[in-house]
Amino acid sequence: MRIHNREKAIDATFWHSLVDKKLNIIQLSQEPQTLQAYYSIGKRTTNDTILPPQLCIPGQALEQQQQKENRPSFTIPTKGTLINTNTLEQFQTMDKKILFDQTAEKIWQSIQTGKEISDPSILTSFLMVTFADLKKYKFYYWFAFPAIIPSSPWLVSNLQSIDQIFTPHQITSLATSYHRLNQPPFFLIETQSDDTLQLYPLNHLSTCLPTMMLTLGFADPSCSPLTPGWPLRNLLAWAHHTFPDLVHRPFRIVCYRESLSKLDAMHSLVIHAEFPSQATFPQPVKSVGWERNVQGKLGPRMADLSPLMDPTRLADTSVDLNLKLMRWRVMPSLNLDKIKQTKCLLLGAGTLGCYVARSLLGWGVRHITFVDNGRVSFSNPVRQPLYRFEDCLNGGSPKAEVAAKQLLDILPTMTAKGYSLSIPMPGHPTTSMTLEQDLDVLMALVQEHDVIFLLTDSRESRWLPSLLGARMDKMVINAALGFDTYLVMRHGPTSSSLGCYFCNDIVAPTDSLTDRTLDQQCTVTRPGLSAMAAALAVELMVSLLQHKDGIYAEADTATSQSSSILGLVPHQIRGFLAQFSNMLIVGQGYERCTACSKKVLDAFDQDPLALVKKVTNDSLVLEQITGLDEMKKQSEDLMDQDWLLEEDDF
Numbered sequence: 001m002r003i004h005n006r007e008k009a010i011d012a013t014f015w016h017s018l019v020d021k022k023l024n025i026i027q028l029s030q031e032p033q034t035l036q037a038y039y040s041i042g043k044r045t046t047n048d049t050i051l052p053p054q055l056c057i058p059g060q061a062l063e064q065q066q067q068k069e070n071r072p073s074f075t076i077p078t079k080g081t082l083i084n085t086n087t088l089e090q091f092q093t094m095d096k097k098i099l100f101d102q103t104a105e106k107i108w109q110s111i112q113t114g115k116e117i118s119d120p121s122i123l124t125s126f127l128m129v130t131f132a133d134l135k136k137y138k139f140y141y142w143f144a145f146p147a148i149i150p151s152s153p154w155l156v157s158n159l160q161s162i163d164q165i166f167t168p169h170q171i172t173s174l175a176t177s178y179h180r181l182n183q184p185p186f187f188l189i190e191t192q193s194d195d196t197l198q199l200y201p202l203n204h205l206s207t208c209l210p211t212m213m214l215t216l217g218f219a220d221p222s223c224s225p226l227t228p229g230w231p232l233r234n235l236l237a238w239a240h241h242t243f244p245d246l247v248h249r250p251f252r253i254v255c256y257r258e259s260l261s262k263l264d265a266m267h268s269l270v271i272h273a274e275f276p277s278q279a280t281f282p283q284p285v286k287s288v289g290w291e292r293n294v295q296g297k298l299g300p301r302m303a304d305l306s307p308l309m310d311p312t313r314l315a316d317t318s319v320d321l322n323l324k325l326m327r328w329r330v331m332p333s334l335n336l337d338k339i340k341q342t343k344c345l346l347l348g349a350g351t352l353g354c355y356v357a358r359s360l361l362g363w364g365v366r367h368i369t370f371v372d373n374g375r376v377s378f379s380n381p382v383r384q385p386l387y388r389f390e391d392c393l394n395g396g397s398p399k400a401e402v403a404a405k406q407l408l409d410i411l412p413t414m415t416a417k418g419y420s421l422s423i424p425m426p427g428h429p430t431t432s433m434t435l436e437q438d439l440d441v442l443m444a445l446v447q448e449h450d451v452i453f454l455l456t457d458s459r460e461s462r463w464l465p466s467l468l469g470a471r472m473d474k475m476v477i478n479a480a481l482g483f484d485t486y487l488v489m490r491h492g493p494t495s496s497s498l499g500c501y502f503c504n505d506i507v508a509p510t511d512s513l514t515d516r517t518l519d520q521q522c523t524v525t526r527p528g529l530s531a532m533a534a535a536l537a538v539e540l541m542v543s544l545l546q547h548k549d550g551i552y553a554e555a556d557t558a559t560s561q562s563s564s565i566l567g568l569v570p571h572q573i574r575g576f577l578a579q580f581s582n583m584l585i586v587g588q589g590y591e592r593c594t595a596c597s598k599k600v601l602d603a604f605d606q607d608p609l610a611l612v613k614k615v616t617n618d619s620l621v622l623e624q625i626t627g628l629d630e631m632k633k634q635s636e637d638l639m640d641q642d643w644l645l646e647e648d649d650f
Contacts, residue, residue, distance in 0.1 A: 013059030013141055015305050017131055018084070021062055022535065027044055028086055035061045035080035038071050041183075042257040042267070044221030055126070074258075080126040091131035091140055091300075104146035104287035104303055111148075111238050115201040120186045123234040126579065129300075139331040142300035143291040147233035150279035151286075154236055159226070160273040161342060162254065165270045166197065170302055173197045175265040178256060189254060202238075213251060214243060220255035220269070222644045227392040228269060230289075240275050250274050304366040313383055316413040323364050333565055336364060338545055343367040345445055347423065347465050348455030349374070349399040352479050354386040354452055355534030358458045361414075368407060369445060370400040370418045374642045383527065419445070424612050425460040426619035427510045439464075439612055446472055452502065453519045455534075460509040460619070463595055464612065465499050466491065467604060468598035475544060475551045476500070479537045481525045489572040490540060492589060493551050498571050506631070508622040529577055541567045555586040590612060592631070594622040614638040 002193060026033070039055045055078070058071075062082070071077060085091040107125055109115075116122045125145040134473045153509045173196035174189070180560055181187065181199050188200045199217070218362055222229035232253065239251070255269040293299040307313060320336070346353045349372035357368055375396030381387045386406040391397045400418030407416040422438050424430065430438075446452060446468040453585055454462045454476065462478065469476035478492035492498025502509065547553040547564040555571035556563055563569055568583040591597055602613050602623060603625050614621045623629040 003495040009054050010303070011057060011059045011061075012305065014057050014061055015132070015137075015303065017059055017062050018130070018139075019134060019137075022084060022132060022134070026084060028165075030083060030085060030090075033062060033084065034064075034080040035082050036063060036077070037061055037126075038075040038077050039124075039221045040072075040075045041219050041492060042229065042255075043259065057128075064637050074123075074183065076121075076183065076221075078121045078124040078126070078185075079650060080128050080129065085129070085131045088131050088133070088140065091129065092131075096129060096144075099127060099129065100144050100146060100287070100290065101284060104148060104285055104289075105143065107146055107234060107287075108148055108237070108281070108285040109136070109240050111234075116238060117201075119183060120202060123375050124185060124231050137304070138374070139303045139305065140300050141303070145289040145291070146287040147230060147289045148237040148281065148285055148287050149233070150237070150240065150281055151437070152276035152279040154279075155274040155276055156271055157274065160270050160272075161225075162265060162268040162270050165252070167195070170195065171199050171265050171268075173428065174199070174268075175258070175263055178265070185217065185231065186216070186218045186238075191215075194626055199312045214239075214249075215252045215254065217254035220257050222255070223257055223267065225269075228271065232271075233448050236273070237281070237307050237437045240279065241281075312412045315411060319364055319411065321362070325546060331565060333363075337544060339542060340364045340366055342451055342541075342545060343369075343449040343451060344451045344541075345371065345449035345453055346453045347371045347417070347461075348457065348621075349384075349386075349403040350380075350455065350457060351383045351530040352455040352481070352534050352537075353453075354384040354403065355531045356455060356537055358385060359401065359535050359538035359581075361407070361411060363538065366411075366413070367415045367448065367449075368404075370403045370417070371421050371423070371442070371445065372398075372400040372403075372418075373420055373422045374399045376402055383530070420535065423456070423461050424464050424616050425458070426463055426508060426615045426622065427460060427536050429617050432613065434607055435613060437615065439609060443468060446474060449474070451475045451477060453541075453557070455537075462501055463509050463615075466502060466595040466601060470494055470500060471601055471604060473551070475541065477537050477541050480531045481529055481533060483524055484529065484577040486529055486536075486575045486577075487572065488540060488575070489587070490532055490544060490551070491596070492571070494601070496552060497589055498555055499587040499589040500593060502595040502597040503587060503593045505594065506592075506628060508594045508619040508628065510619045514624050526577055527594075529575075532575065532577070536575070539566075540569070540573070543567060557582070557586065558584050592626040592628050594626055594628070597626055599625050599627075600631045 005071050012083060014166065029102060037057050040401050063502055081103060085094060092487065103125060109121060110122045113571060125146070127146070129142045133139070137249055166174070177197060177199040178187070181201070184199070184201055186202055188202065188204060190198050190200065192198050208586060216235060218231050218235050220229045227489070232255070232357055235253070251274070253271040253273060255271065257267040257269070258264060259267055267311045268282070293301050323336050327336060342365055344365055344367065347369060349370040351372060360368055374509070376387045376391040376399055377396055378392045381389055381392065385386045386403045391402050398418065398420045400420055402418070404418035404446040406417040419441065421441055422430070422434070423442060424435055424438055442464065446465065452465055452469050452474050454465055456462055466476065470493070478487070478489045478491065480487045489501065491500040542553065543564045543566040544553060546566050553569050556568040557570065560568060568584070574583045574585055589596065593599060600622065620629065624631070
């Protein structure tokens with residue numbers, strides 16, 4: 001019987017933990033160390049991609065007691081034995097067969113004594129022999145997965161898909177019962193009177209009536225349609241020892257598998273087998289299971305972590321590993337490189353800007369630039385997580401620069417910059433020299449980045465970035481807050497029918513900052529709202545990056561089918577925290593828009609500095625360019641006529 005090979009996923013932080021433990025605890029000792037590992041159930045993707053079975057050695061594998069919350073969901077725990085040698089010569093010359101036989105003997109003894117009943121992970125025990133070269137940070141390792149074999153081979157008469165044996169109703173009940181039993185590695189299956197399948201742990205042997213066919217099951221890490229995973233062999237050895245009367249009687253084993261992102265068992269296999277009549281387990285017990293290297297030969301492997309063991313590089317690698325594990329377990333088609341290489345420009349380094357930056361880090365973005373002309377005040381650190389009390393002293397440090405520095409403190413390998421820059425705004429006159437310099441810098445920054453986040457605290461400060469984003473066909477993500485409401489939206493490119501932040505306006509943006517009262521000078525909002533809006537803004541960006549049409553994607557609504565691999569890609573998300581609800585809205589582009597309409601873009605192309613200078617002095621210029629002034633005049637004339645008609649009635 002062919003068994004599917006294992007693939008190992010060794011967390012880079014595991015080697016770091018091994019180095020730390022050897023230096024501070026193990027030192028020159030070669031005493032066996034317990035490894036806490038796990039593997040996942042075999043899964044198939046929507047396009048039937050076969051993922052290799054994986055055993056994961058996490059960074060916390062050497063901890064004495066690894067709590068369940070430290071292990072990912074939908075994974076099966078297993079334990080291993082680590083033997084770490086002190087020299088490369090010891091690693092090469094030590095008698096590994098003795099270590100292997102000892103591990104196999106422990107498994108067989110547990111089967112004979114029934115110890116695996118209380119701890120089924122014993123049946124999947126493994127051995128790991130290592131040598132850590134701490135000078136060069138090279139790690140030599142060899143895995144062994146002892147599988148006990150009888151004197152005569154197992155008799156496997158048939159291998160079928162589960163739907164050839166059980167009904168859809170039974171398969172559904174099997175998955176339900178499996179998760180209700182907290183995903184055991186091995187289990188017994190009984191058919192109930194209502195034709196459902198009920199799972200029991202191995203110690204529930206009373207359900208296996210002598211007159212009925214024995215049905216066993218195990219969490220199968222393989223997803224190959226022809227070969228089950230490695231835990232099967234030791235399960236057969238356990239069954240042969242536990243049910244000696246089953247010789248010449250057929251029995252079944254369910255290789256339990258699930259579909260990706262679904263809790264069903266439709267991809268499971270069913271094996272029909274018999275115990276060979278002459279099968280015995282001679283002493284010492286025979287077993288197989290040494291891993292093959294990359295050349296396909298029996299031999300160790302080597303991991304060269306010299307470029308990674310520097311703490312700075314290790315942190316960078318760990319961020320990538322978290323995302324890669326997400327792709328491995330849930331979404332194989334997720335393009336992480338595209339996210340990582342995206343350059344993000346954050347206009348505004350306040351509450352929204354800080355939370356957006358942290359969410360971008362979580363998605364692996366490595367290039368973030370802040371633009372803000374403010375300084376850190378004493379009210380900022382409690383609401384804006386990139387600032388500290390020290391940043392408020394002596395008049396406050398420049399926000400954009402401090403925010404960038406804090407990102408580098410969190411992840412030193414990223415590119416983070418801050419620009420103390422005033423964004424030219426309609427109705428806010430400024431000196432010609434400052435205006436020209438600010439415009440040039442802002443245009444260059446928009447051109448250099450892929451995604452522009454509008455996170456400023458005034459409406460008019462978003463006008464010029466909206467114009468530039470439309471002019472350069474950039475992805476523009478806008479987030480705005482009220483007291484208990486928020487708006488998160490993406491701007492449509494010039495060739496799209498989707499509107500921008502200003503497309504709903506029938507007036508030009510004006511100076512909203514003059515003569516503000518204290519409560520109007522700051523964004524008065526519920527504390528949790530900023531983090532929610534910021535997170536949605538980043539998730540909208542990532543979903544759009546994963547869409548096949550990118551920024552040209554059509555707008556999804558609540559009734560749409562998922563258009564991105566991550567789900568819906570809406571145009572606008574309007575949130576109402578008082579009701580804990582969101583609405584997905586589609587806003588159309590407006591031919592008289594003061595930010596993205598063709599007339600405004602054409603006027604900007606003719607002379608960017610001249611247009612911006614006029615608009616900063618008088619925002620009504622935008623109404624003249626777009627024709628909004630004429631439309632308003634016509635509307636006023638109609639109102640006057642209606643008033644005269646009503647007066648004539650009197």
